[in-house]
Amino acid sequence: MESRIEDYTEIIPGTISTGKLHGYLLGSVAPRPIAFASTIDAEGNPNLAPFSFFNCFGSNPPILIFSPARRVRDNTLKHTLENCIATREVVINMVNYAMVEQMSLASCEYSKGTNEFIKAGFTPLPSKKVKPFRVKESPVQMECLVKDIIETGTEGGAGNLIICEIIAMHIKNEVLDENGFIDPKKIDHVARLGSDWYCRVNGDAIFEVEKPVKKTGIGFDHIPEPIRLSSVLTGNDLGKLGNTETLPTKDQIAEFVNGEGKSLFHENTTEEEIHTVAANFLKQNSVEKAWMMLLYFYQNNS
Numbered sequence: 001m002e003s004r005i006e007d008y009t010e011i012i013p014g015t016i017s018t019g020k021l022h023g024y025l026l027g028s029v030a031p032r033p034i035a036f037a038s039t040i041d042a043e044g045n046p047n048l049a050p051f052s053f054f055n056c057f058g059s060n061p062p063i064l065i066f067s068p069a070r071r072v073r074d075n076t077l078k079h080t081l082e083n084c085i086a087t088r089e090v091v092i093n094m095v096n097y098a099m100v101e102q103m104s105l106a107s108c109e110y111s112k113g114t115n116e117f118i119k120a121g122f123t124p125l126p127s128k129k130v131k132p133f134r135v136k137e138s139p140v141q142m143e144c145l146v147k148d149i150i151e152t153g154t155e156g157g158a159g160n161l162i163i164c165e166i167i168a169m170h171i172k173n174e175v176l177d178e179n180g181f182i183d184p185k186k187i188d189h190v191a192r193l194g195s196d197w198y199c200r201v202n203g204d205a206i207f208e209v210e211k212p213v214k215k216t217g218i219g220f221d222h223i224p225e226p227i228r229l230s231s232v233l234t235g236n237d238l239g240k241l242g243n244t245e246t247l248p249t250k251d252q253i254a255e256f257v258n259g260e261g262k263s264l265f266h267e268n269t270t271e272e273e274i275h276t277v278a279a280n281f282l283k284q285n286s287v288e289k290a291w292m293m294l295l296y297f298y299q300n301n302s
Contacts, residue, residue, distance in 0.1 A: 018072050018157040023194060026052075031191030031199050035066040036093040036103055038124075038132040039083035041113070046124065046133055048106050048116035049080045050095065052192035053159060062166040064092055064144060067152075067159040075156040079112055081149075084162050088146040089130040092164065093138035096188045097200050102137070129168045139175045139187050143168040210243065217243035227294055232275035237282045241291065248292050253299075256292045264293065271297070 013021055035054035039047045053067035068078035084090055095103050099122075106120035117124045117133065124133035127143045134141040144164035152159040177183040189201040199205065220228065220242045228238060248256075257265065264277055274297040281290035 018155075022072060022157060026192075027194030030193045031201075032193075034095040034103070034190065034192055035064070036095050036106075036135060036138060037066060037068075037080050038091040038093060038135060039080050039089070040087060040132050041079070041083050042086045043113075044131075045113050046115050046117055047079050047083055048120065048122065048135070049078065050103050050107050051080070054092075057163075062169075063147075064142065064164045064166060065161050066092070066164075067161050069160065070153075070156050070158045072156040077160075081160050081162070084146050085149060087131065089132055090144050090146060090162070090164055091127055091130060091132045091134050092142045092144060092166075093135040094140040094142075094187075095190055096139050097190050097202070098188065099135075099137045100190045100198060127168070134170065139172045140182075141170040142166045143170075215245040217245060218247070224294075224298060226271070226298065227275075230275045232272060233279055233282075237279055237290075240282050240285075240287050241294075244287055244291060248288055248295065252288075253292045253296050256289065257296050261289070261293060261296070265296075269297070271301075 011021065011024055032052040033054055035051045037049055037051060041047065049068075051066045051068055053069065055065065057063045057065050068081040070077060080090075102120045102122060106116040106122070108119070110116060110119060116122075117135075123136035125136045125141070127134050127141075130143045130145070132143075134143070144166050146162055147165050148161075148163040150161040150163070152161065171182065175182055175187040177186070184201060184206050190198050191201060192198060220238060223238060223241055227233065227241070230238075233241075274293055278290040278293045281287070281293065
């Protein structure tokens with residue numbers, strides 16, 4: 001059942017079709033990384049298929065979990081799941097933009113025993129510790145042992161959590177930065193959205209948010225009310241201000257106002273103008289300068 005209450009459409013699982021609920025979930029829980037899973041069946045036939053119910057769940061031991069759900073239309077099992085049950089091995093290959101169309105082709109419902117490496121034009125690489133092949137075109141390939149498989153239900157749409165432990169990882173040098181870590185601008189990830197939609201993790205889609213792990217921000221509740229209720233500053237702007245550990249001192253504010261900030265003030269400077277200037281500083285991640293602008297204005301207009 002769907003009902004519109006105020007500004008929300010309310011969805012109650014079990015009162016709408018599984019297919020429709022599935023669509024809402026895929027549109028809501030996004031973007032999702034893609035596990036391009038390479039397996040073999042009991043007879044040694046390769047299989048390759050993508051799954052976006054997937055993520056990393058620990059580094060010691062290094063654990064990945066992906067979920068080949070039971071097919072909604074006929075409640076049958078995916079070949080990848082059957083292979084993981086039979087062999088307890090899988091290679092998880094990460095997907096980037098250069099291979100996304102081929103990856104999508106591999107998701108076709110081919111008959112059991114079909115080699116998707118051939119169908120989708122991928123190059124199989126022998127793994128070092130498991131039998132399934134790696135995908136040469138993938139920027140990161142992770143050889144895994146299947147530690148456990150957890151059924152979440154027995155009806156169409158139910159998940160099957162395949163818990164994998166990484167025993168070997170292969171990263172292309174071309175996606176590493178000067179410090180030997182993966183550069184998000186080089187790896188060019190793609191992620192899954194709802195329906196036929198994907199997103200490319202590159203260009204303006206990549207941005208940094210400072211992790212508050214080495215300091216404790218003052219929080220929203222310590223931002224003066226006129227700033228907190230600003231019609232100019234956004235929630236993200238206020239989040240940056242609230243992530244400040246200590247506010248500038250009066251001496252620091254005075255030095256800024258008599259120097260770099262001198263041209264930013266005039267006799268009739270309005271609150272909206274100050275908030276706009278502060279917002280521009282925040283866009284440049286100059287949080288301290290934004291605070292100095294705001295604090296100086298309210299110190300002299302209280």
